[in-house]
Amino acid sequence: MTPSEKSAHSKPLPFWKRYIFSTDHKVIGIQYGVTALIFLFIGFLLMMFMRWSIAFPGRPLPEWAAALLGPNSTSGIFGPEFYNQLGAMHGTIMIFLGVVPLAVGGFGNYVVPLQIGAPDMAFPKINMMSYWAFLTGGLLMLFSFFIEGGAAKSGWTAYPPLAVLDADSGQTIWLVGMVFLITSSLLGAINFIVTIIQLRAPGLTWMRLPFFVWSELVTAFILLLAFPPLEAAGVLQLMDRIADTNFFMPSGLVVSGEIREAAGGGSPLLWQHLFWFLGHPEVYVLILPALGIVAEIIANNSRKPLWGYRSMVYSSLFLGFMSFVVWSHHMYLTGMGSVMNAFFQTTTMIISIPSVIILSALILSLWGGSIRFTVPMLFAVAFLPMFGIGGLTGLPLGISTSDIHLHDTYYVIGHFHYVVAPGVIFGLFGGIYYWFPKATGRKMGTVLGHLHFWPTLICMNVIFMPMFIQGLAGVSRRLYDGGSAYAHAQPVLHWNAVISMAAWTMAIAQIPFILNFFGSIFFGKKVESNPWEATTLEWTAAPSPPPHGNFPEIPTVYCGPYEYSQPNSETDFHPQNQPVEA
């Protein structure tokens, strides 16, 4: 990965300036990508320990696994407190340190400037700062496992009063870590929006933008406007924990038998409103880039323009807009009245429409295409039904009456994991296989790709489908023993072992990907600048890997992003930067 250095700089930069403290959007993109993959793996590791406690509560871990836990388990057994730490940090790491940085920081930083024909991001120094703020927040979160008392253990949603009463300082470090992550996302969002608005190549009008760029633009707007309220709530909870204020602590709170004598007067609902004001837009921040990646891959591999590109663009804009007015469907059971329930129920139903439009447009784009089942295409096509299941199982949760039974059960866990795991992460895997040749000039192996794809797909379904069954039986989430203490959970307890086995085998299924990813950097088949015969600028106008400053000269754009198999053109794709004759 040695970008050639014929760029404007007189002499090549020293190593640390070129790779560590670089302001080149491609280097920052790869930094984000690799760090995010490592965090995804760590989050996965935490989940594997959780599955042990759920499937076999009280049974000691094998020595080699217990050794990983260090002081947290004595002779292989760990209690509910450590399970809660695993649960809270699994959620936080996977969302804030894994998927968002990979989808927005990694792919966004690397691909968007290339796709719009820009030499770099609008504010390179701010771009670098956003990565280092993200890394600081990430390391803070990991560090909190090793302090006395352990990491945060009140869920990734950190609901007070539990989060405020938690005497261990892991929660305080979680809050400080969150402030760093939010600042990083804020800086990134500003950078993306300005770059996409200002640095589009000549001729690249709004409706000629690849759909991936649209999804990153909407994601950036959501990040920009939805994150600050969580930062404010984080400051309030930090004050509650450190300065004994009572923003979220109601008066007359009884804590283990005694009334807590404090000023009180706060409201835990305030935290839930501010948290979920970010919470729901956050899940659209996760899904939109994946939709963008899948759109690029499907268009390229079915050799056919996207069906309904305009409707997809307007749907993603509408999705971004609506995502701000649906948040309280996470709070149906907090004693809200019928007016609020009805309002949020309606907006939640309305917001499901644009996602269905985008999904159907993607499916219809396959119709009549000459489909090549390359490895990225495998992931993209598998994404469609999986995201479909994830989306549709969300509807009963969106309606306040049915949510009464399903709230905080394993049904919810199944719903959002279907959207995030076989949905978003499959999209991101597809993106890695698709843009790897552009980043390194070498292609990832297809055999290892298949070896990674099929077991992961099967394991994902074996893991998450039984969760619906458990959820409908009423097994509630966040139970260290998987519900074995509850009578109503007895008939579905056996699924816990099945899910856990599938989770551990999926870990093995990731080995082909890791070998493939790091191996192909040095031993992958060499390819020229447009191996997939794609039409968008990053393939047609820039060599792979692109040098600093990306393009020999700024390309001009003449046509739409997906001009595949156009009548009377000798090749079945028409690059965007090639003039259209007659």
Place this chain on the structure above:
Amino acid sequence: MRHLFAICAVSALMAITVQAGTIKGKVSFEGTPPPEKSITEAMKSDPNCAALHANGPEVMTEHYVVGEDGGLKWVFVRITEGLEGQKFDPPKESVLLDQEGCLYKPHVFGIQTGQDLIIRNSDATLHNVHIIPGRDSKNPEMNKGMPFKMDLPPMQFEYPEVPLRFKCDVHRWMFAYCNIVDHPFFDTTDETGSFEIKDVPPGDYTLSFWHKKMQDHPVKVTVPAEGEVEVNFTFTEDMVPSRDR
């Protein structure tokens, strides 16, 4: 060879200069102790606990446990004055607090600051160890769930406190009294009411007898260069708090 010889000499020297005496004695209770209350009734609330005691003797509270010869159990004896300014590093071996048969065993125990405390759950049922420090104590409040047979990682206390109350949020009859002191000179009386504190450097001290219901009672004592000194103490009926009479 020379090193070996030097080491033996030093250790021998150490043995001679350090003189230590022992404090022994017996704590008794004069008069009729207030009747104990039965716990088996309360234990029925948790079938696991009731099962553990199904065919055993009836389980009673252990407030005023008096042996046949009048010896009072669960009295914590320690030196309160006379050790100012001396530092004692914590002993290597750890103290075990077990939860067995839905009861804390031992009911009252002593531990030195910095010494390891291992809390074990030997029952197959859920116990929740809840440490409640005093109003202005610096020890942290702590709440650990122990749902199955397991040990908690060893923990240490930083600040002396007599007593630091342990309770179980799941079983309201379960209590333990952990007495933390910053020196190794303490003991808890057994059924016969006897206690023994060894290796006490010679000097004048105040010994204090603490009982969870009948509070703290200091007694002056002088420990000789070596040999034992006998200190007995008798709790009387009027020391019993009014609500228990």
Place this chain on the structure above:
Amino acid sequence: MDQETLSVEEVNRHVKLYLGVFAALLVLTAITVTVAFVDLGHGTNIGVALLIATAKASLVGLFFMHLKWERKSLHGLLLLTFFFFAGMIGLTVGGYWDTPNGTVHDRTPVEIQAIHHQSERSE
């Protein structure tokens, strides 16, 4: 507002405008303080104070922040932000009075606390 075309006397005209806005802001501040001491009923006091604050804010926004001569796209951005701002406050606070009817939540927390205190005193 492109800066090249502004000649020196145009800038001076702007400067006079800024000083005028400065005076207006000071006057409005004086008004809002004096009005605060007049008790017009809790609701109206809040309304008047917020009205004056919005007036001052729009003065600063339009003239000092050049919004008056700015491109429409920035106005769009501010409108979008204001919509979400209003939505957040409206729905968060609006939810306070909306309690499920016929349940113990039927009354607002303040009323529940009042009942709680009465029951304590009556024992």
Place this chain on the structure above:
Amino acid sequence: MSTAEIQYIETPRPDTGLTNGKIGIWLFLASEVMLFGALFSAYVLLRVGAETWPMGRDVLNIWLALVNTVVLITSSVTMVLAWAALMKNNYSEHKKFLALTFLCGLIFLGIKAVEYGQKFSHDLFPSTNNFLAIYFVLTGLHGLHVLGGMIVMLYFLLFGRKNWVERPKMYTNRIENTGLYWHFVDLVWIFLFPVLYLL
């Protein structure tokens, strides 16, 4: 020619008519609106839900806050005059007004410190009641934003001249964007003052 540098830093992009910096600062201000908006919704929800809520003027010192409001409005004016001076290519007048703005910021923080000192001396702390808690958080966070703006101004006061000489247009844009941020901070105080002190 070698790879192009990033454009539209100084001259606005023809079809959007805006420079990168201006869109960037306005986006940042939009996120700040949401940040203070969340704190205001916290204030309103806490006040509505509270049994008793002290009147602002009984607990806080209005006259100090009034002086602060005037100071901040003056600093807004001197900021915009500093920008106008640059438009008249008069760097020394610009430096004078920028220094004045910095000074006003200093006075504002000084008065804030006195006010906090008074509160602490009467042992009124954030933990006393939720009115004081949200007061300290709102004015504290606002104070930090004032401090941030002052640090940027200090940078320009010390190192601005070289940038002005080499790339005057870029420096003017930078001052304008700093001004936008400063006016926003003043705008937040314009809402904070009545909400906390007068109602």
